Every structure is written in C-alpha cells, then in structure tokens.
Amino acid sequence: MSDILFYLLCGLLSVLVLVGISMMSKVEKAVKGNFLSTIAMAGAILLTLVYYDIISVTSLWIFMAIGLILGVIWGFKIKMIEMPQVVALLNGFGGIASALAATVIMIEPEQQNQDQLMFILVTASLALVVGVVTFTGSMIAAGKLQKVISQKPVIWKNHQWITGISLVLSILSIVMVAIDTKFLPISIIIGWVMGGFFGVAFTIRVGGADMPITISLLNSLSGVAGSIAGMASNNPLTVAIGGIVGASGLLLTQIMCRSMNRHLLDILLGKTTSTGHSKGVAVEASTVVTASDSEEDIVSDLASIIKSAKRVIIVPGYGMALAQAQHLVSQLSDSLEQNGALLDFAIHPVAGRMPGHMNVLLAEANISYEKLREMDDINPEFPNCDLAIVIGANDVINPAANTAEGTPIYGMPVLDVDKAKHIVICNFDLKPGYAGVDNPLYKMRNVTMKLGDAKDTVKELIDMLR
Amino acid sequence: MSPLLLILIFIVSTVVGYMIIKNVPSLLHTPLMSGMNALSGITVLGALTATAFALGTGSKILGYIAIVLAMINVAGGFTVTSKMLKMFKHKEVDNK
Numbered sequence: 196m197s198d199i200l201f202y203l204l205c206g207l208l209s210v211l212v213l214v215g216i217s218m219m220s221k222v223e224k225a226v227k228g229n230f231l232s233t234i235a236m237a238g239a240i241l242l243t244l245v246y247y248d249i250i251s252v253t254s255l256w257i258f259m260a261i262g263l264i265l266g267v268i269w270g271f272k273i274k275m276i277e278m279p280q281v282v283a284l285l286n287g288f289g290g291i292a293s294a295l296a297a298t299v300i301m302i303e304p305e306q307q308n309q310d311q312l313m314f315i316l317v318t319a320s321l322a323l324v325v326g327v328v329t330f331t332g333s334m335i336a337a338g339k340l341q342k343v344i345s346q347k348p349v350i351w352k353n354h355q356w357i358t359g360i361s362l363v364l365s366i367l368s369i370v371m372v373a374i375d376t377k378f379l380p381i382s383i384i385i386g387w388v389m390g391g392f393f394g395v396a397f398t399i400r401v402g403g404a405d406m407p408i409t410i411s412l413l414n415s416l417s418g419v420a421g422s423i424a425g426m427a428s429n430n431p432l433t434v435a436i437g438g439i440v441g442a443s444g445l446l447l448t449q450i451m452c453r454s455m456n457r458h459l460l461d462i463l464l465g466k467t468t469s470t471g472h473s474k475g476v477a478v479e480a481s482t483v484v485t486a487s488d489s490e491e492d493i494v495s496d497l498a499s500i501i502k503s504a505k506r507v508i509i510v511p512g513y514g515m516a517l518a519q520a521q522h523l524v525s526q527l528s529d530s531l532e533q534n535g536a537l538l539d540f541a542i543h544p545v546a547g548r549m550p551g552h553m554n555v556l557l558a559e560a561n562i563s564y565e566k567l568r569e570m571d572d573i574n575p576e577f578p579n580c581d582l583a584i585v586i587g588a589n590d591v592i593n594p595a596a597n598t599a600e601g602t603p604i605y606g607m608p609v610l611d612v613d614k615a616k617h618i619v620i621c622n623f624d625l626k627p628g629y630a631g632v633d634n635p636l637y638k639m640r641n642v643t644m645k646l647g648d649a650k651d652t653v654k655e656l657i658d659m660l661r
Numbered sequence: 662m663s664p665l666l667l668i669l670i671f672i673v674s675t676v677v678g679y680m681i682i683k684n685v686p687s688l689l690h691t692p693l694m695s696g697m698n699a700l701s702g703i704t705v706l707g708a709l710t711a712t713a714f715a716l717g718t719g720s721k722i723l724g725y726i727a728i729v730l731a732m733i734n735v736a737g738g739f740t741v742t743s744k745m746l747k748m749f750k751h752k753e754v755d756n757k
Contacts (some may be wrong), residue, residue: 202662209674212700213677213678213681216678216681216682216685216693216696217681217684219685219689219692219693219696220684220685220686220689222688222689222746222749225689225692225746225749226743226746226747229692229696229739229742229743229746230743232696232699232700232739233699233739233743236699236700236702236703236735236739239703239706240705240706240709243706243709243710244709247709247710247713247714249709249710249713249714252713254721254725255709255712255713255728258725258728258729258732259705259709259728259729259732261729261732262728262729262730262731262732262733262734262735262736263732263735263736264736265729265732265733265736265737266732266733266734266735266736266737266738266740267736267737267740269733269737269740270736270737270738270739270740270741270744271740271744273737273741273744275745275748278691278695278741278745281695281737281741282691282694282695282698285695285698285699285701285733285734285737285738286698286701288702288730288731288733288734289698289701289702289704289730289731289734291727291730292702292704292705292708292727292728292730292731292734293704293707293727295708295723295724295726295727295730296704296707296708296711296712296724296727296731297707298720298723299708299711299712299715299720299721299723299724299727300707300711302715302717302719302720302723303714303715303716303717303720306714306715306716311663311664314664410694411694414694414697414698414701417698417701418697418700418701420701420704421701421702421703421704421707422671424704424707425667425703425704425706425707426664426667426668426671427707428706428707428710428711429662429667430706430707430710431662431666431667431670432703432706433703433704433706433707434667434670434671434674435670435671435673435674436674436700436701436703437671437701437703437704438670438671438672438673438674438675438678439674439675439677439678439682439697439700440678440697440700440701440703441675441678442674442675442676442678442679442682443678443679443682443693443694443697444694444697445679446679446682446683447690447693447694450687450690542687542688544687549690549691549694550687550690550691550693550694551687551688551689551690551691551692551693551694552691554687554688554689554690554691554749555691555692555745555748558745558748558749558750559748563750563751564688564749564750564751565751567688569686569687569688
C-alpha cells in the first residue's frame with residue numbers, strides 16, 4: 196500500500212470517528228454513532244495490519260481474539276451501578292497497553308527508523324510514564340469505587356514530597372533517554388517504578404466524592420498515553436484518536452470541577468472540602484423533626500399534598516443509587532403521573548459517581564430520558580412546582596451554596612429546590628453532606644423529612660397515592 | 662511521517678475533538694466516557710506493529726499482553742456503551 200493511500204485512509208477513519216462522536220449529541224442517533232466508531236476502529240486495525248504487511252502474522256490475530264472475547268463477555272456482565280469502576284478499570288487497561296507497547300519499542304531500538312530514533316525513544320518513554328501513571332492511578336480509583344480500599348483520602352507522612360519526588364524521577368527517566376540511548380534499560384525500570392508510584396500517590400488521597408473528577412482526568416490521560424505511543428510507533432491514526440480521547444476527558448474534568456466548585460489542583464494536592472467546615476452545625480438539625488406535629492398528622496398531611504400535586508419534580512442523588520431504590524422511584528413516578536401530575540427529574544451534573552451516571556441509572560429503571568432534565572434547564576421551573584421530592588441528595592440542593600459565604604460549597608451551582616411550594620426529603624439521616632455544610636432546607640416549614648432507607652421511604656410515598 | 666507533522670495531528674485532533682464533544686449533553690456523559698474508553702484502545706495499533714517487528718521473546722510477550730489488554734479495552738468499551746445507549750428510550754413509544 197502506498198504511503199499516500201495510507202494517510203488518506205487514516206484521515207478518513209479519523210473523520211468517521213469524529214462523526215460517530217458527534218452523533219452522540221442526540222440520543223436517537225447515539226447507538227448508531229457508537230456503531231460507526233466501532234466500525235472505524237475495526238477499519239483502523241485492518242488498515243494497520245495491511246500497511247505494515249503483518250496481516251498474515253497469526254499470533255497477532257490470536258491475541259486480538261482473546262482480548263476481544265474477554266472484552267465482550269465482560270461488557271455484557273457489567274451492572275450499571277458499577278459503571279464508574281468499570282470505566283476506571285478500562286482506563287487502566289488502555290494506559291498499561293500503551294506503556295507495554297512503548298516498552299517493546301524501547302527494548303529493541305534497532306528495529307526503529309534510525310533517522311528519527313531520538314523522537315521515537317523520547318515519545319516512547321513519555322508514553323511509558325503516562326501509561327503507567329494512568330494504570331496505577333486507575334487501579335486505585337477502581338479499588339476505591341469498588342470499596343476494596345478505603346474511600347477516605349489516605350494521606351501519608353510527607354505526601355507532597357513523596358509525590359513530587361516520584362514525579363521528578365519519572366521525568367528524569369525521559370530526560371535520560373534523550374541524553375544517551377545506553378540509559379534505555381535503566382530508564383525503562385525507573386519509568387515503570389516511579390510512574391507507577393506517582394499514580395498511586397496522587398489517587399490514594401482523593402476522596403470518594405471527588406471520584407467523578409479523578410476518573411475524567413484518568414480518562415484523559417489514557418487517551419494522551421495512547422496518542423504519544425502513536426507518535427512513537429509513527430501511526431498518525433493512533434495520534435489523532437488518542438488526542439480526541441484526551442480532549443474529551445479534559446472537557447469532562449472541567450465540567451465536573453465547575454459543578455462541584457472545586458479546583459483541579461486542590462483535588463490533586465489532596466485538599467478535601469470538609470476541612471473548612473464549622474463545627475456544631477450538624478447538631479442543631481436533629482431537633483427539627485421532633486419539634487414538629489405528631490407523626491400521624493404529618494403523614495395525612497403529606498398524603499393530601501402528594502395527591503393534589505399537579506407539578507412534581509424529583510431530585511435523585513447518589514443516596515438513591517446506594518439504596519438501590521431507582522426501580523421504586525420509577526414506580527413512584529408512574530403513580531404520580533397516573534394521578535395526573537406533570538413530572539420531571541432534576542439531575543445535578545455531579546449526581547452519581549461519574550459524569551452522567553444518574554441518567555444511566557434512571558434510564559436502566561425504565562424512566563424516559565426526556566424526563567431527565569439538566570440543572571440549568573429545570574431550575575426556573577421550581578417556583579411553579581407544587582412538590583419537590585428529594586431522594587438521597589444533600590449538597591446539590593443546599594441553598595447555603597447561594598448565601599453562606601466562606602463555606603466550601605459557596606458559589607457551587609445547586610438545584611433551586613427551596614423555591615418549590617412543598618418539599619419531601621427522603622434522606623438516610625440528617626448529617627450534612629460531603630461538604631460538611633448544614634442544610635437550611637431541613638428546617639424550613641414546608642419541608643417534610645422522611646429519614647431512613649430510601650427503599651422504605653419511597654415505598655411509603657407510593658402507598659400514599661393508592 | 663515527520664515528528665512535526667505527528668505533533669500537529671495531535672494538536673488538531675485535540676482541538677476538533679474538544680469542539681465536537683462539547684455538544685454532547687450531560688445526559689449522555691457516561692456513555693460518552695465509556696465510548697472514549699473504547700477508543701483509547703486504539704493504542705492496540707502501536708502494540709500490533711511493535712510486537713510484529715519485535716525480535717526477542719521477552720518483548721514479544723510484553724507485546725502480546727499489550728494487545729490483549731488493549732482489545733479488552735476496545736471490545737469491553739464498545740459493548741458496554743451500546744448496552745447503555747440502548748437503555749435510553751421514550752417510555753411512550755416503548756410501552757404502548
């Protein structure tokens with residue numbers, strides 16, 4: 196195959212991938228878009244095999260088939276609640292594959308184009324480091340999400356120093372290659388050990404609630420590692436597609452940071468928001484419920500409110516997912532609609548443990564995606580809403596974010612639940628959310644608190660409609 | 662291909678990708694991410710060429726591992742993405 200034809204086809208396949216991604220901006224076309232990307236990927240593999248004249252190498256096909264079968268089986272078994280850790284694991288696999296490919300290039304530099312040897316080796320060692328960082332970082336992230344390791348930030352003695360030194364040594368392994376090729380073997384070892392160590396050091400101190408940001412960042416890194424490995428192996432297609440993945444991860448990282456009111460650097464440096472919270476706020480809240488009327492009054496009151504509500508907005512949070520209550524919530528929404536209410540779901544950008552996670556969980560519970568509304572879209576509708584039902588969400592509905600200057604969530608965009616005429620909150624307890632700021636909503640007059648397992652409390656609400 | 666050109670491709674694809682991905686609604690961010698996961702398995706191309714031309718047994722084995730892992734990434738990513746996207750549906754159309 197001529198070079199020109201190869202480059203043309205590379206360009207075409209990159210465009211196909213981009214078209215596939217742009218089709219993901221509409222739900223109706225998204226499945227086809229994903230299929231198009233799959234086809235483009237298959238085309239890319241075939242093109243590479245033909246161009247390098249290695250299509251007849253049987254061993255390559257065997258190992259590709261093994262990976263393919265394992266991947267498909269795994270893909271079918273995955274549950275939607277596990278998506279964050281699955282994405283983290285997949286990021287890790289991509290990262291280590293790039294690192295391994297780069298290592299193979301570095302082990303046998305004589306097999307490379309000697310005119311560009313310096314560029315090839317430096318990019319290979321860079322791909323190695325970024326790939327290994329992605330791998331170990333993703334494994335820690337996946338472990339935290341799967342609760343194999345503690346979700347709390349783990350901070351070692353002199354953490355900042357240890358992280359810094361491992362980063363500097365990782366960079367050194369790349370510089371060494373640039374100085375002289377005789378350093379290659381030692382550079383490979385330092386790259387693996389120090390890069391791997393750095394990946395662990397920077398993710399181990401990230402708390403569970405900051406995971407959406409961390410996963411997005413690792414997603415970006417896995418793309419960048421692939422792209423750089425593409426430079427080392429002189430494959431423009433890998434460079435282009437790796438770059439696209441890198442950009443996507445970066446964009447999601449930005450969106451997550453903005454909606455959590457966090458700076459990326461703070462998360463990487465292990466600053467948790469809860470450090471700044473004022474003590475004693477949590478205590479006051481517990482007096483609210485006992486002070487109100489007798490239990491029975493509340494229930495009959497609430498039942499009439501729910502029955503008469505014409506405009507209802509449900510606000511689901513990760514607490515709902517933890518309680519596995521999404522199918523009951525789906526039932527509740529059906530009952531409300533049968534009762535004549537106009538119903539929508541308000542989805543905060545960080546509801547869940549990864550970008551868009553809540554939407555997937557609700558879609559799995561058979562809730563029509565048109566009812567899943569983004570924050571900016573639904574916020575103006577809260578003042579006209581008769582009833583807002585909050586299920587397992589706290590920080591994202593905390594009106595203190597608009598008013599309480601100096602608290603960690605000040606300035607964070609929240610859902611304007613407080614504007615609704617009546618509010619039911621089905622949370623597990625009255626403790627402040629991850630940010631550690633007391634929620635003034637809990638004390639408002641038009642708020643009914645239903646504490647306990649969301650499965651039970653949502654069921655009670657459904658029963659009230661019968 | 663010249664190094665400069667490769668770096669240029671990286672920059673262009675990043676910028677174009679960023680602009681296209683910006684249009685994906687937050688509703689679909691999880692499938693977007695798992696789809697991107699699958700795409701990051703594109704590194705399999707580098708693994709394929711590096712492995713095919715590797716001479717030593719050790720480096721070949723490393724290459725084979727890379728191919729398997731990258732393919733798991735590709736196949737797992739695309740499978741789970743399509744599974745997820747198929748869950749997004751209109752209730753009206755579906756039930757009645």
